[in-house]
Amino acid sequence: xxxxxxxxxxxVPEKIYIKDPESSSLGKRIVEHSILLINNIGFEAFNFKKxxxxxxxxxxxxxxxxxxxxxxxxxLSSWYWSWIEYQLVLETHNLTGNEKLxxxxxxxxxxxxxxxxxxxxxxxxxxxxxxxxxxxxxLTKEVDQENKEGYFVIYKRIVYRLRDMITALNPxxxxxxxxxSTIIESSLHQHYLKDHFKSITDCDENVSPTAFVKNxxxxxxxxxxx
Amino acid sequence: xxxxxxxxxxxVPEKIYIKDPESSSLGKRIVEHSILLINNIGFEAFNFKKxxxxxxxxxxxxxxxxxxxxxxxxxLSSWYWSWIEYQLVLETHNLTGNEKLxxxxxxxxxxxxxxxxxxxxxxxxxxxxxxxxxxxxxLTKEVDQENKEGYFVIYKRIVYRLRDMITALNPxxxxxxxxxSTIIESSLHQHYLKDHFKSITDCDENVSPTAFVKNxxxxxxxxxxx
DNA sequence: CAAATATAATAGTAATACTTTTATTTTTGA
DNA sequence: TCAAAAATAAAAGTATTACTATTATATTTG
Numbered sequence: 001x002x003x004x005x006x007x008x009x010x011x012v013p014e015k016i017y018i019k020d021p022e023s024s025s026l027g028k029r030i031v032e033h034s035i036l037l038i039n040n041i042g043f044e045a046f047n048f049k050k051x052x053x054x055x056x057x058x059x060x061x062x063x064x065x066x067x068x069x070x071x072x073x074x075x076l077s078s079w080y081w082s083w084i085e086y087q088l089v090l091e092t093h094n095l096t097g098n099e100k101l102x103x104x105x106x107x108x109x110x111x112x113x114x115x116x117x118x119x120x121x122x123x124x125x126x127x128x129x130x131x132x133x134x135x136x137x138x139l140t141k142e143v144d145q146e147n148k149e150g151y152f153v154i155y156k157r158i159v160y161r162l163r164d165m166i167t168a169l170n171p172x173x174x175x176x177x178x179x180x181s182t183i184i185e186s187s188l189h190q191h192y193l194k195d196h197f198k199s200i201t202d203c204d205e206n207v208s209p210t211a212f213v214k215n216x217x218x219x220x221x222x223x224x225x226x
Numbered sequence: 227x228x229x230x231x232x233x234x235x236x237x238v239p240e241k242i243y244i245k246d247p248e249s250s251s252l253g254k255r256i257v258e259h260s261i262l263l264i265n266n267i268g269f270e271a272f273n274f275k276k277x278x279x280x281x282x283x284x285x286x287x288x289x290x291x292x293x294x295x296x297x298x299x300x301x302l303s304s305w306y307w308s309w310i311e312y313q314l315v316l317e318t319h320n321l322t323g324n325e326k327l328x329x330x331x332x333x334x335x336x337x338x339x340x341x342x343x344x345x346x347x348x349x350x351x352x353x354x355x356x357x358x359x360x361x362x363x364x365l366t367k368e369v370d371q372e373n374k375e376g377y378f379v380i381y382k383r384i385v386y387r388l389r390d391m392i393t394a395l396n397p398x399x400x401x402x403x404x405x406x407s408t409i410i411e412s413s414l415h416q417h418y419l420k421d422h423f424k425s426i427t428d429c430d431e432n433v434s435p436t437a438f439v440k441n442x443x444x445x446x447x448x449x450x451x452x
Numbered sequence: 453c454a455a456a457t458a459t460a461a462t463a464g465t466a467a468t469a470c471t472t473t474t475a476t477t478t479t480t481g482a
Numbered sequence: 483t484c485a486a487a488a489a490t491a492a493a494a495g496t497a498t499t500a501c502t503a504t505t506a507t508a509t510t511t512g
Contacts, residue, residue, distance in 0.1 A: 141268035223449030
């Protein structure tokens with residue numbers, strides 16, 4: 001498994017970047033430090049000038065990799081979901097039924113652990129960025145065009161995988177896609193609430209978003225009221 | 227009821243604005259046209275210069291009402307949730323149990339109808355803005371400070387109301403707050419998906435987000451697996 | 453080692469998100 | 483009703499953003 005992982009190249013839709021940041025050490029530093037900087041100052045205050053300073057390189061060099069900070073966010077989002085998808089496939093392929101969906105929910109909702117297979121990417125911090133900034137990647141006027149161009153395929157594929165697990169467990173449940181998309185969004189949202197709006201969530205140090213989502217999903221699909 | 231509604235002034239936390247836009251016709255025009263303009267061009271492209279042109283007034287005059295476009299978004303969000311809360315109180319006060327929660331879910335998740343009691347506000351378009359832009363109002367670095375200043379009280383109060391209805395129905399259910407916040411967020415999210423990501427939702431012209439959320443909530447709280 | 457490629461430095465641009473100043477118009481209350 | 487106060491409008495200015503373009507200098511590669 002470690003062998004497999006180290007051979008894996010997480011794939012991101014090609015049109016997201018101008019030059020593949022994995023192809024050079026500057027590219028890797030751009031990605032590495034963009035994660036740290038966005039986490040520190042937030043996506044709104046983040047720009048390529050500040051990132052240039054952080055990596056002791058020039059703004060204009062970053063533009064040869066990404067055409068805008070929006071595209072960089074799309075890259076980070078796709079990378080993250082691709083990494084999650086890999087874990088999903090790996091950790092659930094030998095499971096079936098309830099156990100499979102149970103594990104899948106864990107993977108998409110658990111607090112992220114550092115993965116030493118990708119030296120330049122801090123997955124723990126990237127997960128925080130996804131919690132805070134992911135929805136900004138699609139809540140834009142350009143969403144339909146960018147969706148057509150395939151920028152969200154990996155994210156959607158994870159939802160399809162969850163949907164199929166739900167349907168396998170209960171073929172009569174009518175809202176498998178909506179429930180699958182809700183698993184992902186509400187996991188991220190509950191993590192956000194526990195950090196910033198404690199009074200409107202039950203999640204805290206003792207109660208995990210995973211526990212809430214599992215309870216939600218299994219009660220829903222196992223006990224359909226006609 | 228009409229009488230009540232027309233006497234009602236929707237309340238927004240005072241610190242959100244510099245000068246109350248309800249207090250002048252310019253203020254009302256600012257709010258009215260900000261809704262139309264944000265809907266047309268999106269929040270990122272929206273600015274006070276363009277809004278000034280739209281209302282045939284000056285940028286600097288708008289700054290006497292709102293210190294930034296972010297604050298204006300907070301205002302629109304608070305106004306919307308205050309309006310929803312009013313409907314919630316009015317339309318559920320004589321109901322109990324399942325019926326009460328059922329109606330409450332309808333109110334927060336149904337497609338918005340125009341409310342003729344607020345001449346200068348197009349609630350149908352405002353609802354679209356909430357679907358597209360609401361999360362940008364809190365997914366910021368300033369969220370904790372702004373939360374302390376009370377900018378999100380109305381939104382949180384709606385979640386409390388839903389939580390209390392859930393707890394009344396099933397006092398043993400452990401995740402009433404998380405479920406309540408999920409009702410709101412997933413309603414908005416499913417509306418967004420049906421407009422932009424049809425493949426990852428079951429909602430469309432025939433299946434409403436309301437139907438999905440009702441099924442989700444009642445199956446969850448009525449059939450708790452121990 | 454020469455050519456190609458990548459990176460860095462510098463400068464420039466149009467737009468953004470404001471602030472400030474001054475002028476004009478409208479409201480108000482004595 | 484008129485003078486003062488308040489509101490609005492116009493204009494100009496500023497620092498920053500989100501880039502593009504140009505040129506120079508390193509680095510890689512065939």
